Amino acid sequence: MNSLIRSAARCLRSGPSVYVPGRADGRVWSAPARFLCSAADLQKDLGEMVKKDKVVVFMKGTPAQPMCGFSNAVVQILRMHGVDDYAAYNVLEDQDLRQGVKDFSNWPTIPQVYFNGEFVGGCDILLQMHQNGDLVEELKKLGIQSALLDAEKESK
């Protein structure tokens, strides 16, 4: 919440754009009006956005209402692992963000997943990580216990 106030204050002061993510757990703040900003500002913002939360997803639509099958797959996979508290940015709301994140990650498609500020990949990679067990390990490194591990323990 503090970071939101800080970024809103910054917005009023100097006029850069502020991106407000929808929270996967359902709380959504409405995005403030976009101010004009340079591409460089956007890249700087993105650098901060991907580090602000442990898990960050750039997607089409929102976790509650994905607008693309591949974005939905990412949401479903994270949900399966019990990851509900992550930052989700809807690129359909902002064409500059949509292109900006592709430039930032040097990755041509959406969705895009970041763990601890590091680009992980898109839907295909997340799916393969889920299938081969790597996702559980990566979440552990973030300090997130996958729900699938709990389910495994209960079945034993």
Place this chain on the structure above:
Amino acid sequence: MLPSVLRCIRPVSTCLTLTQPLAHFRPQMDPDPSRPVEKAIRTKLTNSLKPDHLEVHNESHMHAVPPGSESHFRVLVVSSQFEGLPLIQRHRLVNEALKEELSSCVHALAIQAKTPEQWGSNPSLAKSPPCMGGSRGDHTVEEKLKAGRE
């Protein structure tokens, strides 16, 4: 022994009509010349990654785009150039090879990048998730489709 031999010599075409409408059947080795994007993808991936096995599937018909579009693709690349590389590096190699298509007419690209060993132990093509209509009314997709037709 005899029944299985008879099964083998049954004409292939009857098998195909049972499983797939003929209109969608495209032999992988014979790309349709009226599908320039698919051809370009195949050529570029072949030249840059020298794959042991390559599949290029146009999945545009599964999405909210006009029939005959070349906007959504799934590729399966089996190449020894992927040995020792993490998934993200493999995908970046594919993205790099198809940079031009991805910045112009290709809107979505699903990638499977396997080493020959991985392909040998699991020779399967993943399935794309169902479309949720995001391309409908999306002007950037319309622009890409226009770019593909020009």
